[in-house]
Amino acid sequence: MNFSWDLLLNAVTSGIMLGGFYAAVAVGITIAFGMLDIVNIAHPAFMVLGAFLAFLSINTLGIDPFLSALGFAAIAFVFGRYFYRAYYHFFERRGDDSLQGLAFFFGIMFIVEISLVLIFGVDYRLIDLPYLATTYEIGIVQIPLRLAAPCLAGVAMLVAIQFYLSRTFTGRAILAVAQDLEAVRFVGADPIRTKEIAFGIAMASAIVAGVLLIIIQSVEPSIGREFIGRAFAICVLGGMTSLPGTLLAAMILGIAETMTSTFFGPSWSPAVAFGLLLLTLAFKPSGLLGR
Amino acid sequence: MTALSPSLSPPARRLPKPFSWPVLVAGLAIVAVEMTLGAQVSEYYLLLAYIILQYVVLSTGWNILGGYAGYVNFGTAGFFAVGCYTTIALEKLAAVPLPLAILAAGVVAGLIGLGTGYLTLRLRGVFFSIATLALAVVLQTLIVNWSFVGGSRGAYVMRPDAIAPFASYVQYLLVVMTVLAMVAVLAAIAIERSWIGMGLAAIRDDELAAEASGVPGLRLKLLATTLCGAFMGMAGAPFPYFITYVDPPSAFSLAIAVNAIAMPLIGGTATWWGPVLGAVLLGFTQQVLTVTISSAANLLIVGILLVVFVTVAPTGVVGITRAWRGRRA
Amino acid sequence: MSRPILEARGVTKQFGGFTALDGVELAIGPGERVGLIGPNGSGKSTFVNCLTGALTPEKGAIHFLNEDVTALPAWQRARRGLVRSFQIPRPFKKLSVIENVQVPLRFALSEPPPTGIDRRAMDILDSIGLDAKANWAPKDLSQVELRKLELGRALAANPRLLIADEAMAGLSDSEVDEIVALLERLNGEGIAVILIEHIMRAVMRFSQRIVVLVAGRKIADGDPAEVMRHEDVERAYLGQ
Structure with missing residues (x-):
């Protein structure tokens, strides 16, 4: 382990950039799990699906992934609404079976992952965007646009969702759902429809996160599993229902991982999220901003 | 617990004896068949039977926690791999006999289950489930970085010579796995029919009410978590000798991760024989299908079956048969 | 009053920032038969x-039978005879009626009952009038039967003090009388009872003493x- 200020500063910088991307991954978990109490462990699998959609769109259609992300997100939003309706019909309405619901998402995760394996194989895929090839240098700190752009996009998405939640009627209804299902009826919103929309947003965010993922790193179908621990660790550390908390926790995890990667080797970084998750669950289950 | 139906004569229902002689006899009978036929049939059948019995252990182990207590362990592949790598590590150190390696694997995997449970089981059940998912990833990271057991390159394991009275080492492995499956099923039955099973069932149905009735929730859950992890680890311990080359992807296999959950849920989680039935049905089907379609397509089918069953038939094959017989009666 | 048990x-x-209880003494x-209202x-x-x-x-202490139980988990308090029933009946759904009662018999008693658990x-079940439905599933019971099962399960834990949390909400007049008779x-x-209840008729009939939380x-x-x-009580009840 060789320490230098140069390395440290660069690790923190790339940690922040990574954190911005992690925020994009975790925002959907915070909505689905934190606010709606739906343990969507298939979220990262849908993210990987998004990554492969981006791969297809640039390589077969020649459409810029940032542009196609918007289209795919819209489709994912609609799909997410129907998906939630099915989940509600089969599990929430029945009431007592969290076991079945968990196994359901586990099965969905496998179906998505294995389908991708069957279509694309197990090779790593990467996309190359020439306009992101630049690397800015500020003093000794290097800022590759390939990392900075996904970070900005991720943070922008989180901020946009936060605005939507706090400024619109439906958004406030979603926040009310997070507090208490009965409260929503008082507000005058249909709780099922409210949850449908929220889940649609979460699903759309997974697809967008996938586009950002394949810009940052090469992707193979089972890579989503590395993000389950990360996304849930961020959600819990961030206090379950708070998007600012999610952003903060994402930054913390990003920095912790790049530091680990810089000073102990990149193969250790998947373990960081698990450690963080266990520590949070064991000592501060209410999260960073929790009382 | 058996199916409930309104009845007018209410004799106080007695739990059957916790120890199941029929299962012991059946297990020993299978061993006898393996001993007599094992030397004559093609090795393919021995390997097929081994895989299915390995799934019986995994599925039964999963169900002790998942079916009886209602806590979902997603990390089966991780616990299984811990068993594999315990054997490999021991094999590098000294010539340890297989039964001892299995015990060691059970202890290590059981302790990992206990630790994970201790840190997360005070909270809602989903946190335990998420922790087990992440645990599988982190265990894989550890193994990849641990060059003593082969790291990401993997490790070769020499199959020892056949031990008398076995005709081949594969036959020995099969008998060992049969005994292990028998032990796992007997343990599951003992839990299901004893006060432990009743306490776990109360926890599964309503944890708060269970505690208010004097059920020591955390302790029973930790017991179930430990047993669940231990059986999964033990199932993995003979695996290195079975395939002779182990690398992280084969130990942390997708097939094990999904099957350990799909088998009990498709068979039925309420009784011990649901997971056994699920393991036999799914295990056999997959082995047959692997000849005709790829293993990935195989897993896709398992995943789809899992989703179909939990949505439309949450009581599994056992529940369907019961409902069907109930309607005819 | 002789030395208190609780x-x-x-x-x-x-x-969070909301104080739900503020230095309550009891x-x-x-x-004793105590009604807790509010x-x-x-x-x-x-x-x-x-x-x-x-x-x-966060603050305060709870003593039961001359022992500080503040840090004890729920199941250990139940084993000492500090037993509750739930406001909304919470039967073990997949266990039969008799098994529901067997759970506390197996877990909450320091030694098995002399006549055996079964x-x-x-x-x-006989004493709560559910003996004919011993093998039924809880989902097939009526609302008042579920309330009785809830009390039966609490009774099985051999309580010294039974805390009955709204055992009668939503029941008809005659059903309320049935439950009050059972509690009496x-x-x-010899079981002390704290009755938490909105139905004032039941509280007034049952309680020797009333405690008001606001x-x-x-x-x-x-x-x-x-x-x-008491004028504060009048204000709390009529003023809301």
């Missing part, structure tokens, strides 16, 4: 949860007739 001292519970003597959101259920171990208070379970019979066997504070504690004349 003593709560300065019990304070906060949820002493219950052996075999408007919705006054902290009654939170108080029950703190007494029985479902919640841990016999004792039937006796309890249990009390006759906004997390105890505002009155004493003889039922006097407490009901």
Whole structure:
């Protein structure tokens, strides 16, 4: 382990950039799990699906992934609404079976992952965007646009969702759902429809996160599993229902991982999220901003 | 617990004896068949039977926690791999006999289950489930970085010579796995029919009410978590000798991760024989299908079956048969 | 009053910034019948949860049978005879009616009942009038039968003090009388009872003493007739 200020500063910088991307991954978990109490462990699998959609769109259609992300997100939003309706019909309405619901998402995760394996194989895929090839240098700190752009996009998405939640009627209804299902009826919103929309947003965010993922790193179908621990660790550390908390926790995890990667080797970084998750669950289950 | 139906004569229902002689006899009978036929049939059948019995252990182990207590362990592949790598590590150190390696694997995997449970089981059940998912990833990271057991390159394991009275080492492995499956099923039955099973069932149905009735929730859950992890680890311990080359992807296999959950849920989680039935049905089907379609397509089918069953038939094959017989009666 | 079996001292519970209980004091003597009343959101259920171990208070202590139980988990309090029933019946759904009663018989008693668990379970079902439905599933029971099962399960834990959390909400007049009679019979066997209830008719008929919680504070504690004349109580009830 060789320490230098140069390395440290660069690790923190790339940690922040990574954190911005992690925020994009975790925002959907915070909505689905934190606010709606739906343990969507298939979220990262849908993210990987998004990554492969981006791969297809640039390589077969020649459409810029940032542009196609918007289209795919819209489709994912609609799909997410129907998906939630099915989940509600089969599990929430029945009431007592969290076991079945968990196994359901586990099965969905496998179906998505294995389908991708069957279509694309197990090779790593990467996309190359020439306009992101630049690397800015500020003093000794290097800022590759390939990392900075996904970070900005991720943070922008989180901020946009936060605005939507706090400024619109439906958004406030979603926040009310997070507090208490009965409260929503008082507000005058249909709780099922409210949850449908929220889940649609979460699903759309997974697809967008996938586009950002394949810009940052090469992707193979089972890579989503590395993000389950990360996304849930961020959600819990961030206090379950708070998007600012999610952003903060994402930054913390990003920095912790790049530091680990810089000073102990990149193969250790998947373990960081698990450690963080266990520590949070064991000592501060209410999260960073929790009382 | 058996199916409930309104009845007018209410004799106080007695739990059957916790120890199941029929299962012991059946297990020993299978061993006898393996001993007599094992030397004559093609090795393919021995390997097929081994895989299915390995799934019986995994599925039964999963169900002790998942079916009886209602806590979902997603990390089966991780616990299984811990068993594999315990054997490999021991094999590098000294010539340890297989039964001892299995015990060691059970202890290590059981302790990992206990630790994970201790840190997360005070909270809602989903946190335990998420922790087990992440645990599988982190265990894989550890193994990849641990060059003593082969790291990401993997490790070769020499199959020892056949031990008398076995005709081949594969036959020995099969008998060992049969005994292990028998032990796992007997343990599951003992839990299901004893006060432990009743306490776990109360926890599964309503944890708060269970505690208010004097059920020591955390302790029973930790017991179930430990047993669940231990059986999964033990199932993995003979695996290195079975395939002779182990690398992280084969130990942390997708097939094990999904099957350990799909088998009990498709068979039925309420009784011990649901997971056994699920393991036999799914295990056999997959082995047959692997000849005709790829293993990935195989897993896709398992995943789809899992989703179909939990949505439309949450009581599994056992529940369907019961409902069907109930309607005819 | 002889030496109390339950003593709560300065019990304070906060949820975030909201103080649900603010220094509540309560002493219950052996075999006493106490009614605990208060408007919705006054902290009654939170108080029950703190007494029985479902919640841990931030401040204060709970003593039961001369032992500090503040740090004990719920199941250990149940084993000592500090037993509750739930406001909304929470049967073990996949266990039969008799198995529901067997759970506390197996887990909450320090030694098995002299007549054996099965016999004792039937006796309890007999005493709550559910003996003919021993093998039924809880989902097939009526609302009043579920309430009785809830009390039967609490009874099986061999309580010294039974905290009945709204055991009668939503029942008809005659059903309320049935439950009150059942509670009176249990009390006759020497079990102290705290009855938390909105149905004033039942509370007034059952209680020897009434405690009033308003906004997390105890505002009155004493003889039922006097407490009901207390002006704070009148204001809390009529003013809302």
